[in-house]
Amino acid sequence: MGTVSFYLNGRRVDLFVEPSESLNFVIRERLGLMGTKNGCDTGGCGSCTVIVDGRAVYSCMMYAMQALGKRVVTVEGLQNGIHLDPIQESFMDHGGLQCGFCTTGFLMSSKALLDKDQHPSAQQVKDALVGNLCRCTGYKKIFDSVLAAAEKYQKQA
Ligand code: FES
Ligand code: FES
Known part of the structure; x- marks a missing residue:
């Protein structure tokens, strides 16, 4: 276990993660944001795509630890109040x-x-x-x- 801190949809997140946990797993299963999907878990479908420091990435192919200090945006972060992007x-x-x-x-x-x-x-x-x-x-x-x-x-x- 290790601690990772990053910004998720503009809010700082600090949590313990296993080195093997993917960013997708942490977003969905640890933080409860189910908008990001997991269709294949092997980098083959794109359903898990999030934006990390401005780049679209497969969250299933990135360890949560690699998000250290980064800005992560999921679909839940697109909306501005009641206004859709x-x-x-x-x-x-x-x-x-x-x-x-x-x-x-x-x-x-x-x-x-x-x-x-x-x-x-x-x-x-x-x-x-x-x-x-x-x-x-x-x-x-x-x-x-x-x-x-x-x-x-x-x-x-
Ligand atoms: S779940 Fe298919 S590419 Fe990540
Ligand atoms: S897989 Fe159904 S809308 Fe794309």
């Missing part, structure tokens, strides 16, 4: 989800992209989401959702 609104408005299992992973990968570049090309959106799999929606609506969110971010800028 534009990326969340766009997925709803453009049918970017069906069962929703993959959705938080797509949201976090998309958010990481749009925080860096609010004018992505369609190809850049595809490239940013290449590590996220969806079994039911079809990717076109997901890509459309991200491009629509980019327009919303541009208007806010």
Whole structure:
């Protein structure tokens, strides 16, 4: 066991973790934030994606200890009070989800992209989401959702 401290959705977290515990396990099972999914636990689906210091990462492939001192954002951190983030609104408005299992992973990968570049090309959106799999929606609506969110971010800028 060792102590790890990091910032989760803007709040400091200090807890004891086993060296073998993944960030995904700690977020879900120790801290109770179930928005981050775990579809494969082997780095193959992207459903566990969170943002760590501005980069989309698979939380199942990162030890919790590696989060030391970092800023971690999960889907629960996207919303601002009662207001959804534009990326969340766009997925709803453009049918970017069906069962929703993959959705938080797509949201976090998309958010990481749009925080860096609010004018992505369609190809850049595809490239940013290449590590996220969806079994039911079809990717076109997901890509459309991200491009629509980019327009919303541009208007806010
Ligand atoms: S659960 Fe992490 S990539 Fe599938
Ligand atoms: S919405 Fe069902 S797996 Fe993507």
